[in-house]
Amino acid sequence: MIHCIIVDDEPLAASLLEKHIARIDHLKLIGKAENALEAYGLLQTKSVDLLFLDIQMPHLTGIDFLKSLSHKPPTIFTTAYRDFAIEGFELEAVDYLLKPITFERFFTSVDRVLRNRNNTQEDFIIVKTEGMNRKIFIREIVYFESQRNDIKIVLANSESMMAKSTITELEFLLSRRGFIRIHRSFMINAQFVTAFNNNEVMLGTYPIPVGRSYKSEFDAFVATVSKGSINQ
Incomplete structure (x- = not known):
């Protein structure tokens, strides 16, 4: 079981991710946050295996938030903007999903996480x-x-x-x-x-x-x- 959290200030986007997560047996949603400060609190109190992280958020971007973490959980960026892909790559994010996120594209990312956890090569x-x-x-x-x-x-x-x-x-x-x-x-x-x-x-x-x-x-x-x- 992969314990995950959603960090997104857009209720509709967060709700769609929650529905996608509910369709995959190996995923369990253990928390949601609307900004980086709330997300930091969740990371301090819960064991998080996977982070679904929006980029454009109030106060602190998802990119800057992930940079600030000494221990970075596997992260899938979720965003409406294409311009941050290189920065996400440099932070070794698992994937970079463009909104609106289809279940098919979401499933591909999660499958990649599962394969990495099982130490098998994505082919x-x-x-x-x-x-x-x-x-x-x-x-x-x-x-x-x-x-x-x-x-x-x-x-x-x-x-x-x-x-x-x-x-x-x-x-x-x-x-x-x-x-x-x-x-x-x-x-x-x-x-x-x-x-x-x-x-x-x-x-x-x-x-x-x-x-x-x-x-x-x-x-x-x-x-x-x-x-x-x-x-x-």
Whole structure:
């Protein structure tokens, strides 16, 4: 059983999270807080295994609150803003969920927590496509392409599909699993790279452009390739 708390000053958002939690047998909600001070009080009096933490809150943001903790419980950020994903990543948060949070996306995050607790490697994601929740093995994904409000997923068998997600969410989930974002619209699986130059990466027969604003990520990738250590 994973004991969790919700920290969110928006009643509707907190209520939705509470409903999602109630649907998963391994989760038990042991407290709710509307701001960082209330959350700190809960952490002092309860044993918390998982923190659902809003970012934009009165007095102290969720980011600053988590930074202030000497002992940081596993944390899933919940927010209506995309701009804090990098800071959340640096704080080693489990995930970064954009509101309104669907149960499917929520379940993917919780599944990740359960897998980490069981010391097993995360090897798949669950995405919503064509009205169904589909399980996709990470090793089979060649690249993601952002297309307006959806994501195109291209697999090693040349199959492709459209899913309800954002490239920011997927980057947060997979950046430590061998995926790198090299363009505003593209994130690639490094194991499929067959050639590259300063402007383009080849994933077999798929040419993917390198965006100017992602040059540092690309340079880090090139450094890794030079050492011969591309790993999933």
